[in-house]
Amino acid sequence: MCKHVLPALKHTQDKDEVVILDICFGLGFNTLATLHALKYSGKKVRIYSPELDEELVCSLVNFVYPEEFDSLKQVIIALSKEHVYVSKEMEITLILGDAREFIRNTDVKFDIVYQDAFSPKSNPLLWTSEYFKDISALMTPDAILTTYSISLATRIALHENGLHVYLHKGEGFRSATIASKLGCLAYEKVDVEHKMRCNPDVTALKDT
Numbered sequence: 035m036c037k038h039v040l041p042a043l044k045h046t047q048d049k050d051e052v053v054i055l056d057i058c059f060g061l062g063f064n065t066l067a068t069l070h071a072l073k074y075s076g077k078k079v080r081i082y083s084p085e086l087d088e089e090l091v092c093s094l095v096n097f098v099y100p101e102e103f104d105s106l107k108q109v110i111i112a113l114s115k116e117h118v119y120v121s122k123e124m125e126i127t128l129i130l131g132d133a134r135e136f137i138r139n140t141d142v143k144f145d146i147v148y149q150d151a152f153s154p155k156s157n158p159l160l161w162t163s164e165y166f167k168d169i170s171a172l173m174t175p176d177a178i179l180t181t182y183s184i185s186l187a188t189r190i191a192l193h194e195n196g197l198h199v200y201l202h203k204g205e206g207f208r209s210a211t212i213a214s215k216l217g218c219l220a221y222e223k224v225d226v227e228h229k230m231r232c233n234p235d236v237t238a239l240k241d242t
């Protein structure tokens with residue numbers, strides 16, 4: 035919530051509709067927390083979330099979520115069984131398959147990207163420079179990307195693809211990273227070039 039949903043919704047508070055890429059769905063906490071936070075806001079939301087693990091998605095119908103998601107039970111059931119939920123306020127699409135393939139083939143543009151894949155160490159292909167090139171191309175000019183990763187390699191990959199990098203810190207959560215094509219966000223900017231000069235051995239992950 036603190037690392038992804040709150041800064042992303044604050045950044046897009048003036049928009050009537052937001053389009054979100056949630057990498058990846060997992061148990062769906064980011065998607066559900068977003069819907070919970072937007073309840074009664076009148077804002078429309080479209081969320082696209084790839085997820086490789088079909089068995090996990092099928093099991094979500096029986097997963098015991100925190101009480102605050104009780105009002106989202108119908109959404110959870112629909113996503114688990116049909117992978118889509120549509121209402122007047124929301125359109126949620128769970129894409130069963132590889133996130134890389136989805137981002138290569140979609141022409142949807144996103145206001146918000148939750149970069150919440152497993153760590154760069156365990157899932158490197160969702161953190162490479164080539165991956166962030168594709169992500170950056172799908173971000174609207176004022177989009178925001180949120181991630182828990184504070185690794186310099188990740189920040190270099192973001193920087194290499196035209197994104198400004200910011201430190202996101204606050205009380206009650208570990209520091210995280212925000213990225214945007216906008217260079218004027220109200221967060222402490224990370225001087226990636228300086229960090230690269232100080233750490234010449236660190237480079238962005240690559241596909242190969």
Ligand SMILES: C[S@@+](CC[C@H](N)C(=O)[O-])C[C@H]1O[C@@H](n2cnc3c(N)ncnc32)[C@H](O)[C@@H]1O
Nearest residue numbers: 058059060061062063064085086087132133150
């Ligand atoms: C850290 S979890 C995501 C947590 C999720 N954001 C949440 O709020 O519950 C990472 C998820 O990525 C999925 N995954 C791993 N590699 C993937 C890929 N290449 N494409 C799509 N999903 C992938 C895993 O199956 C796992 O469920």
